[in-house]
Amino acid sequence: MSLDVPVLPLNELDDAAQAPRLEPRVCLADLPLGAAAILGEADGLNTTILRLLEMGLTPGTSLTLTRRAPGGDPIEVRVRGTRLCVRRADLSRFAVRSVTLPTPRTGRDRK
């Protein structure tokens, strides 16, 4: 696992409009499809967050956004070799340690 990928400045993300420059926090749910994030801590503990932790979304885990349902919610992610669908409200509560953006080719393909 490569934990040392630097956090990209936000203005380099696909959709700069959605993530204003001054906001220091990357919102996991707003990352482009194909982006891989190393998870940080979750903000607060409720039953869903606890369950997501128990399903393997622990700090340091690599998570890839693979698909959005029509309408943008829920979001399908790949984590620890399984595919989970999570609502964006829950996903947004996980901090992001670092992001690897998809290579341009995949980005276009997914579009």
Next chain:
Amino acid sequence: MSGAARAEATLLEAAPGAARQEIVALLGNPNSGKTTLFNALTDSRAHVANYPGVTVEHREALVALGGGQTARLVDLPGTYSLVPRAEDEAVALNGLLGRLPGTPRPSVIIAVVDATNLERNLYLVAVLRELGLPVIVALTMMDTVEADGTTIDVARLAKELGTKVVAVAAARGQGVKELREAIAAQQSVPPVPAHEPPVNASPEIIALGQRVADELGLAGDAASIGLWAVALNAGATNAVQFSEPVRGLLSRIDGAGIIERAVASRYARIAAWHIAVTQQRAPDALTRSERLTARIDSFALNRFLGPLILVTIFGALFQTLFAGIKPVMDAIQDGMHGLGIHVAQLLPARMPLLRSLVIDGVIAGVGNVVVFVPQIVVLFLFLGLLEDSGYLARAAFLLDRVLSRVGLHGRAFVPMLSGFACAVPAILAARTIENRRDRLVTILVTPLISCSARLPVYGLMIATVFATRAPVLGFIQVGTIVMISMYALSITAALCMAALFKRTLLATAPSPFVLELPPYRRPRLRALTRHVWSKVSRFLIDAGTIILAITILLWALFNFPRSAKLEADYADAKLTLAPAPDAGERDSQLAALEAKFAKQRLEQSVAGRLGHAIEPALRPFGWDWKVGVGLIASFAAREVLVSTLGLVYGLGQGAEDHPESLQDAMRDDRDEAGRPVHTPLSGLSLMVFFVLAMQCASTLATVRRETGSWRWPAFQFAYMLALALGGSFIVYQGGRWLGFT
């Protein structure tokens, strides 16, 4: 008899002394191959029952362990965690702890671990080991793993976990014998020491753990057990009822931080095991099965194609349920009718009451039960295929956004859609919703969906009161608009009530939603047919007896009390029937006579008198006593309204076969003041009543069966009746106030 008691009784019959059997529990993640393994271990002789008081299904069977030894194998609901979130998961936990009524503590737990998804599946094993519960690991899907070019060192895994690990390919029967031997051997082996706690716990947590260990009889490390109790507390479930002192300790511990660290530490431990035991040919590449799944999903979950495929699949299901299966259902009804005629000839004509009981009570009642079988078979075959192949999870993914708006679970879609055909199979289909509250909401509102049994009623009323109206804009039939409005009303009512229940009566914290998309798998036909058969047979036994009883009860309401004078008059009139020149004329005269007396008999029956008695109460809705009698009958099944009105209007049995005469009779019907009895307004009011009211004994019987008590069907009946009366009242009085007739 409660479910557990019944299960117990059946097992006792199956094997004397079963009560002293050791319990072996089967536990695992959903989709881990647990059911296939259960079937392989028990040779598919499962007994299915509900756990008492809950709607969670419970399967158990005797398993032969070799050497004449047997054990009770209990299949616990699939779960990802020992911190339950839904009722099903609470059942799984309580099953492990031996806290389910009628099911003692298991002597061995078989943890089913899906080898294609080792890390997440081992999480459950890690917690079980910390709590000191006796575990054997059954590693399933090994064939898929090997086909993908990955090797798993089973012996090494056993060493790391400190448990026995048996690799099984249950569908092919591989490893099943070894698993049986492992279970048998485990019974005589001293317990393995539990795993170390995942993180260092504070003295408070250790003290708590000691208390909990004493209360629940757990053998694990006090720190581990304390951590688990803290997580259980944070999970906000009351799955395990702790004593007052434990609750006091818990209230003083702030679990924030340590729970996350414990989970993370467990996963670090699991990652180490994972690396130690697996060798992948190409570690980061997608495996063969993953590639196939990804390819199918690029269509099935595509933003444009996905919804289209969804609509096609469920459109086909709906079409089959609604239209495709009609010939089969007609054939069943014709067959029952033919059987009735045949039996009538066997019974002596001197005993008309016995004849009537057998034909209109018993045979009609059995027919009312059997007629649902084709729909149940089709629906569950379809659902089973979708569930086993993995598509149902995709449908929930696609539909979650739409349905979550009204507080319905993504899987509520299937029951709601099936409800347009018939609420009975639809309510049975609500089983696919794991969360009990979500399931209850779905069960409560599904009968509001306009089912096919309402169609004859809509048809009759539209033909009676709207057919003569001039088309709107010259070409749109008024009847069409009315029909569409009824369906719109039904859908609106169902969605609004779902939203209401979800916010009030069955309110939960915003429904936690984590959905796993399992890889696509080929459904297994044998398991599927077994599943369908178990649904059908249990419907026939549990709901069928109630439906039969209600049919006979209604028959009695319509046939008693009998007047000796009326019967004597009937016999006289038959004798004095003028001998007609030809047989045809004589038959029609006889039929007219029978219809006349049937009408008089009905008027004297309890139901007829009840109709008259409630007439004043029906006036504000625009109905007379005849409709009242029809309404009473229609609580058995909605479509009965048509045949009952036929009887009331003196048209004899079988009015549904020549609808025009009934429509004419109703249209020409006048009250004392000479005004028509059936007006567009009273017809509309009656149709609204039929949309909203729970007039179906079979549905009530099914709800009782699915919820385990009469409480929910009673509530459902009451709220729908209130809704229907309110709706009809508003339509009729509001319409009159606006100047309509």
